[in-house]
Amino acid sequence: MRQLVSWVASACVGFVRACVVMVVSMLVPAVWAAAVALWIWWGGGPWSWTAPFVWACIGTLALSRPVCRMVRSLVAKWTGTVIPAVYRQAGPVTQMSTGYWWNGYSYERTSRDARLDQRWRTRWRDPALRRDLRFTAIAPVTAGVVAAVPPAGAAAAIFGLFQPSPAMRVAGVLGAVVAVAGAPYAWRAVEPVAVRFLRPSPAMTLADRVDELTAQRADTTIAQAAEIRRIERDLHDGAQARLVALGLSLATAEKLMETDPDQAKALMREARAGATTSLTELRELVKGINPPVLNERGLIDAVRALALDSPLETAVSADVQLRMDPPIESALYFGVAELLTNAVKHAHATRARITIARDDTGIVVQVEDNGRGGADVRAGGGLAGLHRRLAVFDGTLEITSPAGGPTHARMMLPCASL
Known part of the structure; x- marks a missing residue:
């Protein structure tokens, strides 16, 4: 029945x-x-x-x-x-210095005309x-x-x-x-x-992949330029300024060595403190570019060290020690750092759990916090930058963050060297 x-x-x-x-x-x-x-x-x-x-x-x-x-x-x-x-997706519409709008195909007088012309041209030329x-x-x-x-x-x-x-x-x-x-x-x-x-078709898939790689290359170029500017700014405003002050202090101490030894000793002490501070700043700058523990001990130990420095109560669980290519380890490390920073800054979380595992296709890193949730990938935001960083390696980022929490992030990178 x-x-x-x-x-x-x-x-x-x-x-x-x-x-x-x-x-x-x-x-x-x-x-x-x-x-x-x-x-x-x-x-x-x-x-x-x-x-x-x-x-x-x-x-x-x-x-x-x-x-x-x-x-x-x-x-x-x-x-x-x-x-x-x-x-095919329509590209951006740009206003030129002449006042006309360029849509990738032609110049139009208004933004509306440029977008309308672009939409029809894109659809008409689309192999789909x-x-x-x-x-x-x-x-x-x-x-x-x-x-x-x-x-x-x-x-x-x-x-x-x-x-x-x-x-x-x-x-x-x-x-x-x-x-x-x-x-x-x-x-x-x-x-x-x-x-x-x-x-x-294979041709359509290849064309779509070429467009994706072109966009990723542009994003990577922009990110590299921004990182170089940040390093230059940190060196100029921090270590360089302290080293200049250190040189002036040493020159003054040299002149006062015979006439006022006590003042010269005080300047030497200040110079030594300045040198220590400059060395600390340089170490922090190097750590922000490429953490030494990541090169020396691998991703898992680097993430554990990051968890110890985090204000969150963070638990890290991982498989046996994994060693991967340095660019992949760097992408995952800074991805975990970005997610922990968001948990503290935006979600006001108190606890987090990091899981590092591997499957048949690659490595999977999951970060979960008990914050208030509501995280989403917005253009120009940190999660969008993380998504672009992973996409360079054909990786994915999945965010589940309902209002009220918790937030669960899953990063996956294909890796043949596991």
Whole structure:
């Protein structure tokens, strides 16, 4: 009995899904059918087909991307198969010194005109447009036809069973059998069709990867320039100024050595204190660039040392000692430092837990705090910079931070040297 109920539920769900697939896949053919009907209604003159044909083309272009997005969403929801869209994204619009706006293709007088022109040019030149149009032409005669079997069987059953003719009633019974038997399976044809014709081609994937790497290179260049400016500023305002003062103190002490030895000794003591302070500042600067403990003892010990210096009550758990390439260790170390800083500064957390582990693909670092939550990746923020730093190594950053906390961050970097 339980199996019968389960099968009936599966048939009902399958029938609804088949109807949805049929409707979605037949949207574009319905536009062309309406265009043909309009042409027939106008009388079929020599040029009367022009307007319906133009409107059908416009409707096809307008519906192609929404139809493909609906199909991807349905496939992901029903089967768990995620099909990447890979659409080209419009770049920034820049105002030039002449007052015109450059959108990557042409100059326009206003920002609105530049963005509108850019949006249409980007979509028209996107290889995904041809892919979507191809799918809207193939889907109706493949997944759409298969999905239409249960609704067609149900329609035949309703029509035939209410007819007085025995032959029609037999046809109605057969239609009901076809509808019920095919309902759990008819909608499933949409998955292989969508995977085959909606997935990005190798050329599209490569182009998208090139764009991503170009953006990462620009971000890395900007970050390196900012880091160099920070180092120069710290050296100029800190250690350099103290070393200049140290030189002046030593020169004055040298002149006072014979005339006022006590004052010369005092200046020497001040110079020694200044030298100690300068050495401390230089060590802190070097630590901020590349912590010595990271080079000497690896990521896990460096993170443990960072946890000891943190004002949070931080627990660190890790697998056996891992040694990776220095750039990967540096990226993860400064990622943990950024997350702990955010936990103290923004989330007002009191405790944190750091977990370092490895799996089949790479290393996973998780940082969880008991703060107030609400963390998100904003443009120009520290988390956005951390995301860019990890993306250089094909890494990912996942943030789960509901209002009220806790905040859970997961960094993953593929690493073949584990």
